[in-house]
Amino acid sequence: xxxxYVLAASSKPVDFNRARLLMDSSLxxxxxxxxxxxxxxxxxxxxxxxxWDYYCERHAEKYGIPFRPDVDPTWDT
Numbered sequence: 001x002x003x004x005y006v007l008a009a010s011s012k013p014v015d016f017n018r019a020r021l022l023m024d025s026s027l028x029x030x031x032x033x034x035x036x037x038x039x040x041x042x043x044x045x046x047x048x049x050x051x052w053d054y055y056c057e058r059h060a061e062k063y064g065i066p067f068r069p070d071v072d073p074t075w076d077t
Contacts, residue, residue, distance in 0.1 A: 003015050003017060004016040004017060006048050006052040007049065008052075008069060008070045008071070008073075009056070009070045009071050010070065010071050010072065010073040011073070012073045014052075014069050014070070014075075014076070015076065016048050016051075016052060018076060019067075019069040019075075022067075022068070022069065023055060023059075023067075024059065024062070027055055027058050027059060027062065028051075031051045031054040031055040031058065032051055034054055035047075035050050035051050035054065052070075055067070056070045
């Protein structure tokens with residue numbers, strides 16, 4: 001199995017694939033779509049970290065709380 005890690009706001013590396021199981025699927029799709037649109041003009045911005053950051057911002061906007069894997073350094077321990 002391959003793991004893709006991103007850096008969370010808590011400064012902890014997070015396994016994107018494990019955290020993805022907790023993500024709002026519509027917000028995740030929107031993040032990938034936004035990345036693809038941005039990535040078309042600037043390939044350096046595209047990637048899992050970009051999707052993570054975008055998703056976490058939208059999650060906080062929609063639910064009024066941060067995405068736990070992004071802010072809780074004890075998540076997944």
